[in-house]
Amino acid sequence: MKVDFEHIQAAHCESGVTRNLLKHIGVEKITEPLAFGIGAGLFFTYLPFIKVNNAPAFAFRTMPGLIFKTVCKSLDIDVVRKKFSSKEEAQTFLDSRLSEGFAVGSQVGVYYLSYFPKEYRFHFNAHNIVVFGKEDGKYFISDPIMENVEILTEYELERVRFARGALAPKGQVYYAKLNHPVIDEKIKQGIKKGVRKNIFNMLRIPGPFAGVNSIVYTGKKIKGWRDKYGLKKSGLYLAQLVRMQEEIGTGGGGFRFMYAAFLQEAYMFFQNDELLKVSEIFTKAGDLWRDAAVQASGIYKGRIGTQQDFDTMGDYLLEIADVERNAFKALSKMRF
Amino acid sequence: MQKKDVPQDLGALGKITKEISYATDDLGKYVTEQSVGWDVKKTALDAAWGDIEKRIEQAKQKVWNNEASPILYFMEKGLMDVSILAGYTGFAKWRVKRHLKPSVFKKLSDKKLQAYADVFNIKIDELQNFNPA
Numbered sequence: 001m002k003v004d005f006e007h008i009q010a011a012h013c014e015s016g017v018t019r020n021l022l023k024h025i026g027v028e029k030i031t032e033p034l035a036f037g038i039g040a041g042l043f044f045t046y047l048p049f050i051k052v053n054n055a056p057a058f059a060f061r062t063m064p065g066l067i068f069k070t071v072c073k074s075l076d077i078d079v080v081r082k083k084f085s086s087k088e089e090a091q092t093f094l095d096s097r098l099s100e101g102f103a104v105g106s107q108v109g110v111y112y113l114s115y116f117p118k119e120y121r122f123h124f125n126a127h128n129i130v131v132f133g134k135e136d137g138k139y140f141i142s143d144p145i146m147e148n149v150e151i152l153t154e155y156e157l158e159r160v161r162f163a164r165g166a167l168a169p170k171g172q173v174y175y176a177k178l179n180h181p182v183i184d185e186k187i188k189q190g191i192k193k194g195v196r197k198n199i200f201n202m203l204r205i206p207g208p209f210a211g212v213n214s215i216v217y218t219g220k221k222i223k224g225w226r227d228k229y230g231l232k233k234s235g236l237y238l239a240q241l242v243r244m245q246e247e248i249g250t251g252g253g254g255f256r257f258m259y260a261a262f263l264q265e266a267y268m269f270f271q272n273d274e275l276l277k278v279s280e281i282f283t284k285a286g287d288l289w290r291d292a293a294v295q296a297s298g299i300y301k302g303r304i305g306t307q308q309d310f311d312t313m314g315d316y317l318l319e320i321a322d323v324e325r326n327a328f329k330a331l332s333k334m335r336f
Numbered sequence: 337m338q339k340k341d342v343p344q345d346l347g348a349l350g351k352i353t354k355e356i357s358y359a360t361d362d363l364g365k366y367v368t369e370q371s372v373g374w375d376v377k378k379t380a381l382d383a384a385w386g387d388i389e390k391r392i393e394q395a396k397q398k399v400w401n402n403e404a405s406p407i408l409y410f411m412e413k414g415l416m417d418v419s420i421l422a423g424y425t426g427f428a429k430w431r432v433k434r435h436l437k438p439s440v441f442k443k444l445s446d447k448k449l450q451a452y453a454d455v456f457n458i459k460i461d462e463l464q465n466f467n468p469a
Binding site: 009010011033051053054055111115116117118119120121122123145146147148164165166168235236239240242243246247248251252253257258260261264279280283286287290293294296297300301 | 337348349351352353354355356358360364365366368374375376377379380381385387391416417419420423424
């Protein structure tokens with residue numbers, strides 16, 4: 001059987017899944033940028049003591065799962081979320097929800113995701129897809145970053161649902177249930193809440209590991225990488241930074257462009273010109289992140305690599321931190 | 337980023353699917369635009385894979401020099417670290433670490449070897465008689 005569900009490609013997996021699942025239950029107005037903004041998705045963190053694929057962990061977005069959760073909570077939509085210890089139980093639960101007509105979100109690992117190109121298959125366990133049907137033991141998969149609908153066998157889906165390692169999905173599935181229609185007023189409240197939450201996450205978390213402070217911290221550290229790690233290793237670390245910023249599922253510019261798009265859409269609800277102005281600041285931040293990526297690529301390609309080149313790289317991040325701090329400060333002063 | 341500046345450098349993913357980027361149109365309004373890839377991203381991924389190849393090669397040498405058990409080689413080849421391997425085999429991390437020692441590895445039961453072979457999708461024989469391609 002196939003559930004009535006429309007596969008729409010997105011820039012980012014979780015905001016895409018959120019948009020598609022909400023559309024499935026009749027909430028039409030939540031676009032991908034709105035989901036990202038209401039879900040307070042924008043973030044930055046650098047965790048030098050945690051290694052992912054032998055390089056330090058960076059993230060340009062909030063913890064996996066938070067966007068869907070926050071959006072549904074803000075819009076007063078009920079969420080069913082379930083993890084499993086038994087593989088059989090996980091499949092039975094999924095199959096019965098499908099037969100009831102629900103499209104079901106699923107957290108998966110990408111290492112065994114058969115339709116992904118080999119080059120992208122790392123042990124990354126926080127990818128999100130929607131399962132929306134099953135025929136002859138094969139599942140219909142809506143993967144927001146793929147153009148077309150994909151197919152997975154029972155075994156293939158089980159394997160990615162039960163991937164192991166950091167953020168192991170444990171068969172996790174989730175779906176939304178609508179108890180009453182989502183009116184514009186609710187969306188407006190959700191936008192305000194999302195913005196406030198994002199201001200907090202980017203400006204007010206103490207310490208150097210989260211938000212704008214973390215961008216400053218990273219920028220300063222990068223200037224010391226050449227002496228500390230040597231060219232080869234610091235090149236790899238910079239490549240990791242760029243991959244987290246620009247790799248599949250970010251919409252480019254470390255999600256900054258998506259946030260700028262969110263503010264433009266927020267304008268449609270509030271007609272406050274300030275939103276458009278701040279949107280432009282985020283566009284600038286996204287552009288700067290991309291310039292920084294070009295600089296970083298010069299280093300990991302081995303084209304440049306003097307101390308001055310590392311200083312320039314670090315200075316990019318310091319400049320970005322300034323731009324983003326100003327943008328969030330402007331948002332925090334706004335009355336809308 | 338303006339729509340016309342969305343990079344179109346064909347990469348591994350671009351051959352299978354186009355990615356969506358957010359970019360502004362002539363009026364400054366955000367729209368989505370498909371991209372087949374960006375050279376800056378492609379080379380970042382290449383750098384990561386270059387490092388992986390190097391680690392696999394180093395692991396191979398270590399096994400040959402009897403400094404590590406073949407499990408290290410297959411672990412690196414599967415892009416895993418000790419904690420991921422522990423997750424897939426069900427062994428505790430400290431045990432996996434011990435199994436990386438050649439002396440401990442030699443005494444492993446067939447049952448434990450089979451657990452590793454299953455995760456690596458190989459035969460026990462490939463662990464016992466290390467001879468990678």
